[in-house]
Amino acid sequence: MFRIGKGRPVIDPYRLLKKRMQSDRVLLVFTPRLFKIAVGMLQERSELRFSGLLFKSIEGYYNDRRIFLTLPFWGAPAAVAGLEVLIAGGGKEFIMAGEAGAISPRLRIGDVLVPTWGLREEGTSYHYVPPNIVPKPDTRLAKTLYDEIKKIKGRKKIRVLRGGIWSTDAIFRETEDKVAEYSRHGVLGVDMEATALMTVATYRGARLAVITSISDELYSNQWRRGFNTKKLIRTENMIIEASLRTLTK
DSSP: OOOOOOOSSSSSSOOOOOOSOOEEEEEESSHHHHHHHHHHHHHEEEOOOTTEEEEEEEEEEEETTEEEEEESSSSEEEEEEEEHHHHHTTTTEEEEEEEEEEOOOTTTTTOEEEEEEEEEEGGGGGGTTTTTTTOOOOOHHHHHHHHHHHHHHHHHOOEEEEEEEESSSSSGGOOOOHHHHHHHHHHEEEESSHHHHHHHHHHOOOOEEEEEEEEEEEOOOOEEEEEEOOHHHHHHHHHHHHHHHHHHH
């Protein structure tokens, strides 16, 4: 059986994109509320339309460093398309800030997960690397991100854990047996984009780390939601601050 897919792509993001970003440091957020929080922390900000593959984009300053802030479309295929054009436009260092569901009782709503590896159940990453590759963030960037969120949280009763994240395309197929089995193997949370973004960043030679606030719980054979709780909103402010601090180190 012959193998295909190693040829030159017909649609190349490096040929498609006609503009360059003024900053190579990018914060990707995956909810409108996170975007609003991040906008509020930037100075001298200006809205721009960088690419139709991104929902909203803003450039501004944090600690006198220029930051590109963007709200991609959600889900692995759309998020990766956004990441591809950002890398083609000059992005080199990325933080993904989002929400995740906890699949381990070690995490509760309002806690924080900084992934150190991922379990791939989205389809996008398989177009870039073989199935046996385990996606990981940039080690130094992830450590800085972890250190920063620990400093910011201080004595607040919020857990900040490192471990695995499971990314899936099918939110209605997060079954009880998968939650139990993956949790036993060190996976702490579930989202839709992290493993694809870590994979593609590595493939393209960019640096990327991920931080997520826990918005809901899937263990104990039930779904407990906390999307609009005060604790989650407080945590989301902290993960954005940690992300911006990390990008401006």
